[in-house]
Amino acid sequence: MAVRNNTEREEELVGAGARLDVEKFLEKCRMNGFQVAHVQSVEALVSVLADWASGWGVRKIVLGGLSKQLAERIRGEFTGREYMVLEIGGVEMEIEELRTGSLGVFRANAGIKETGGLVIFDNWASNLASLIPEYSVALLEMGEILQDYWMLAHLIRQTRPGGIAIISGPSSTSDIELTHVVGVHGPVGCGCIVAGLELDE
Amino acid sequence: MRGSSSMSRSRVLGALEKKWEVETRWRSMLAMHLKSREGMARLQQKYLEGVFESRKKSVENLERLVALTIESVKREGGNVYVAKTAEDARRYVASLAESRGVKCVIKSKSMTTEEIGLNDALLSQGVDVIETDLGERIVQLAGQRPSHIIAPAVHLSREEIARLVKERRGADLPPQPEAITRFFRQDLWADFKRAEMGVTGANIVVAETGQAVLVTNEGNGRLVATMPRIIVSIAGVEKIVETWDDAFNVLRVLPVSAVGRDATSYITVIGPRGMSRHVKVPEYHLVLLDNGRTGASNDPWLKDALRCIRCAACLDVCPTYRILGGHVFGDIYSGPMGVPWTAITKGLKDASEIAKYCVSCSLCLHVCPVRIDIPITISWIKHASGGKTLRERILTMYESYAVLGSRLPRLFNWLQGSRVSRRLMEGLLGIDRRRLMHRFRGGNLYEILGEKYLRRRSADVVYFPDTYAAYMDWSIGLLAVRVLEALGYTVAVPRTYGSGMPSIQYGFLSKARKVAEKNVEKLKSYAENGGRIVCSEPTAAYCLREAYPKILDTPSSRRVAESTWELTSLIAAESKTLSPSTRQPPNTYVFYHHPCHSRLLSPGRPSEDLLKRIGMNVATVDYGCCGIAGTWGMRRGAEGFLISAEIGRRVAEIILGTGCMEIATESSVCAQQLRQFSGLKVRHTIRYIAESLGIQSREEVVLNF
Ligand code: SF4
Ligand code: SF4
Numbered sequence: 001m002a003v004r005n006n007t008e009r010e011e012e013l014v015g016a017g018a019r020l021d022v023e024k025f026l027e028k029c030r031m032n033g034f035q036v037a038h039v040q041s042v043e044a045l046v047s048v049l050a051d052w053a054s055g056w057g058v059r060k061i062v063l064g065g066l067s068k069q070l071a072e073r074i075r076g077e078f079t080g081r082e083y084m085v086l087e088i089g090g091v092e093m094e095i096e097e098l099r100t101g102s103l104g105v106f107r108a109n110a111g112i113k114e115t116g117g118l119v120i121f122d123n124w125a126s127n128l129a130s131l132i133p134e135y136s137v138a139l140l141e142m143g144e145i146l147q148d149y150w151m152l153a154h155l156i157r158q159t160r161p162g163g164i165a166i167i168s169g170p171s172s173t174s175d176i177e178l179t180h181v182v183g184v185h186g187p188v189g190c191g192c193i194v195a196g197l198e199l200d201e
Numbered sequence: 202m203r204g205s206s207s208m209s210r211s212r213v214l215g216a217l218e219k220k221w222e223v224e225t226r227w228r229s230m231l232a233m234h235l236k237s238r239e240g241m242a243r244l245q246q247k248y249l250e251g252v253f254e255s256r257k258k259s260v261e262n263l264e265r266l267v268a269l270t271i272e273s274v275k276r277e278g279g280n281v282y283v284a285k286t287a288e289d290a291r292r293y294v295a296s297l298a299e300s301r302g303v304k305c306v307i308k309s310k311s312m313t314t315e316e317i318g319l320n321d322a323l324l325s326q327g328v329d330v331i332e333t334d335l336g337e338r339i340v341q342l343a344g345q346r347p348s349h350i351i352a353p354a355v356h357l358s359r360e361e362i363a364r365l366v367k368e369r370r371g372a373d374l375p376p377q378p379e380a381i382t383r384f385f386r387q388d389l390w391a392d393f394k395r396a397e398m399g400v401t402g403a404n405i406v407v408a409e410t411g412q413a414v415l416v417t418n419e420g421n422g423r424l425v426a427t428m429p430r431i432i433v434s435i436a437g438v439e440k441i442v443e444t445w446d447d448a449f450n451v452l453r454v455l456p457v458s459a460v461g462r463d464a465t466s467y468i469t470v471i472g473p474r475g476m477s478r479h480v481k482v483p484e485y486h487l488v489l490l491d492n493g494r495t496g497a498s499n500d501p502w503l504k505d506a507l508r509c510i511r512c513a514a515c516l517d518v519c520p521t522y523r524i525l526g527g528h529v530f531g532d533i534y535s536g537p538m539g540v541p542w543t544a545i546t547k548g549l550k551d552a553s554e555i556a557k558y559c560v561s562c563s564l565c566l567h568v569c570p571v572r573i574d575i576p577i578t579i580s581w582i583k584h585a586s587g588g589k590t591l592r593e594r595i596l597t598m599y600e601s602y603a604v605l606g607s608r609l610p611r612l613f614n615w616l617q618g619s620r621v622s623r624r625l626m627e628g629l630l631g632i633d634r635r636r637l638m639h640r641f642r643g644g645n646l647y648e649i650l651g652e653k654y655l656r657r658r659s660a661d662v663v664y665f666p667d668t669y670a671a672y673m674d675w676s677i678g679l680l681a682v683r684v685l686e687a688l689g690y691t692v693a694v695p696r697t698y699g700s701g702m703p704s705i706q707y708g709f710l711s712k713a714r715k716v717a718e719k720n721v722e723k724l725k726s727y728a729e730n731g732g733r734i735v736c737s738e739p740t741a742a743y744c745l746r747e748a749y750p751k752i753l754d755t756p757s758s759r760r761v762a763e764s765t766w767e768l769t770s771l772i773a774a775e776s777k778t779l780s781p782s783t784r785q786p787p788n789t790y791v792f793y794h795h796p797c798h799s800r801l802l803s804p805g806r807p808s809e810d811l812l813k814r815i816g817m818n819v820a821t822v823d824y825g826c827c828g829i830a831g832t833w834g835m836r837r838g839a840e841g842f843l844i845s846a847e848i849g850r851r852v853a854e855i856i857l858g859t860g861c862m863e864i865a866t867e868s869s870v871c872a873q874q875l876r877q878f879s880g881l882k883v884r885h886t887i888r889y890i891a892e893s894l895g896i897q898s899r900e901e902v903v904l905n906f
Binding site: 099131150 | 225229232233277333334335336339352353354355357358359362378379381382383385386389390393394409410412418419420421423424426427428444445446448449452453460463464465466467468469470471472473474475
């Protein structure tokens with residue numbers, strides 16, 4: 001995969017203002033309970049994923065909605081480190097396989113700066129990878145961060161997705177005596193990696 | 202009538218006996234309220250305008266939006282059914298389940314399915330129905346209904362829940378929220394996998410694309426919309442918004458008002474095309490429920506309630522809900538919003554059964570992000586449903602009682618202090634013998650001030666004293682006038698009537714209208730000449746500014762409303778001359794109690810600011826209502842006093858915890874409550890201002906407050 005992973009190129013593409021936006025977006029995500037990282041290369045991306053996976057104690061990586069090349073690259077890195085890597089889509093797979101001891105890695109279509117949310121449009125595999133495993137990590141390009149919900153409304157009108165998920169934190173509840181507990185039905189922990197490079201190239 | 206009132210008495214007593222539940226609910230609601238207020242304080246005004254406009258547009262265009270939604274869902278390949286009644290909706294879903302051979306239905310949290318009684322209908326035809334929201338699942342296992350619209354199991358303790366899991370699911374768990382949550386994660390996963398049909402509610406339906414939007418934190422809504430092969434979304438027709446911009450107007454405000462957060466963990470959008478263009482949702486149904494909503498949209502008293510976005514902020518702030526909970530103060534929909542919603546979906550009679558728990562504090566209106574005037578709607582429901590008691594009628598004569606007391610102060614003060622007469626008053630008038638009553642000073646404000654003030658035809662300020670300052674203790678009225686004059690205003694005090702709040706509170710709207718008409722008639726010419734109408738009693742200002750225009754709906758009542766001010770707000774806004782006073786005793790540490798009606802009318806804290814400006818050391822805590830609510834807190838036992846005392850004790854504990862020496866407030870009845878339960882001296886804020894101006898000294902006798 002041709003990854004042009006340098007800061008200059010990023011600045012050229014989106015300008016310094018966007019860099020600030022990324023930080024604000026990530027700050028908001030952090031407040032919502034995400035682990036966050038801003039990377040400039042696939043190597044760095046994989047290294048962050050590996051760190052988080054080891055911190056969370058998972059040995060299974062579930063990929064959903066990633067480009068073929070990126071999926072290959074991640075698979076390569078992790079297989080060498082004795083992880084099991086599964087890819088959603090194509091082959092029929094037992095949903096149970098995705099559930100325990102796993103980290104879902106999915107491609108988000110957009111991020112919302114104002115509220116710290118990640119958006120999935122119409123992608124069954126991304127949806128599952130973000131929902132079923134015990135942990136999940138969203139991958140997002142820097143230029144995909146939108147200011148607010150109304151920019152998202154504009155995007156929805158343009159692209160007409162059939163299904164949308166906006167994720168703004170780990171699955172949680174306060175239903176028992178208002179005690180905050182994470183990991184009710186969806187992921188116990190989640191992360192967001194913003195990449196200053198083109199992920200699907 | 203007697204049967205129903207003794208039934209509600211025993212329900213109240215039953216609720217009060219569950220002490221753990223009362224305590225937990227009070228603390229939980231207070232915590233949720235504070236989070237919500239913190240979030241709302243950060244929220245930009247434009248978002249509040251946005252959500253209001255979007256919801257208003259929905260209510261005004263119900264039929265058009267239903268038609269647009271039908272078109273969109275069909276265009277996308279889905280099925281849509283408009284159910285006129287709850288029964289129609291129930292039947293549609295039940296027969297769908299039957300015809301598709303469904304054995305198990307999983308549900309995400311939905312008040313609308315509670316409204317139509319869907320679970321019972323499905324269970325009766327042998328379908329397993331599993332609630333998947335944790336709180337809903339817990340109350341389902343307990344065989345109860347939710348007691349709060351967003352925290353359904355808030356009334357149950359962790360020990361009770363652990364016991365329930367053991368009894369109903371056979372698992373022996375430690376009573377820890379984490380362990381219980383982990384158990385349900387596993388237990389319900391099996392149901393997600395086996396269910397053929399998923400039923401969701403919807404926070405919003407977007408007409409332009411025909412999609413339903415779910416707002417959740419747990420992720421069960423996403424699983425319900427992802428796992429089964431048949432998906433049914435059930436939504437009231439009022440939930441439809443026209444565009445995605447409208448939808449985001451709601452989504453931006455809803456979580457902030459509900460829990461003080463900018464976003465919940467998940468927003469899930471479902472529709473005929475599901476989450477993928479390639480792996481389609483095999484079968485999608487949208488059921489749009491009317492069940493009284495279209496009728497309500499044409500009813501001037503009920504239509505505003507259709508704007509509700511179900512944030513529950515009104516439940517969290519409501520003083521009686523905090524004590525009684527949704528199983529007493531509620532039907533399917535609970536707490537403040539539950540009253541108009543019961544009227545819409547089940548009719549006035551059912552609504553009137555729960556309307557009696559509203560004490561007209563107006564805090565629900567204050568916190569409602571879409572400005573639904575629930576208190577006045579509830580007054581109308583009480584009025585229109587009939588069934589008011591003789592004692593309530595007697596309480597509307599409170600002003601006559603005060604006028605008599607002002608003429609015979611010794612007798613009335615003796616009667617109020619004697620145990621025998623208090624027993625008699627309790628039996629005949631329904632006034633609880635344990636309630637501390639204000640003493641009468643004797644005479645009235647109009648006599649004390651004299652003709653000059655009565656006859657003045659135009660003035661900068663018209664003082665409206667209401668019952669307390671006119672007849673029970675005119676010293677407050679006198680100080681108000683003196684302070685205003687010292688600050689350079691000319692003041693008129695025409696003879697007016699009491700505000701009529703007891704009539705509004707108990708639903709005697711015809712009587713309230715008569716009083717309102719008379720007061721507006723007296724005040725309108727001053728307002729037309731640019732005079733400000735000023736009240737030292739927050740409830741009086743509330744009547745003039747909020748209630749009268751709604752019950753009279755005339756240009757004069759609106760003119761009077763626009764000119765009405767609370768006394769301390771006017772001073773805070775206009776007086777530049779007040780400054781730290783050397784007259785205050787050093788280190789006087791006061792607690793400022795913000796009366797409910799004042800919160801609504803004077804946002805910010807003008808009185809607190811004033812007290813600080815004159816050099817006082819001021820503490821305050823936003824606990825909400827002190828629990829007296831006019832004459833309601835004087836009512837006998839379970840009809841008022843016992844609930845009022847539960848609140849009063851808790852509020853007093855908070856106040857005493859600040860270490861303050863006395864309490865400042867503007868409401869005469871709040872003063873009654875705070876004095877009784879804290880044991881501290883309570884003084885009207887105007888007394889501190891007067892002192893700082895050298896008009897009154899601390900040594901002067903303060904009768905009540
Ligand atoms: S006015 Fe007060 S008592 Fe009545 S419903 Fe609203 S918050 Fe509750
Ligand atoms: S009435 Fe207002 S405060 Fe209450 S739930 Fe509805 S929108 Fe929220």
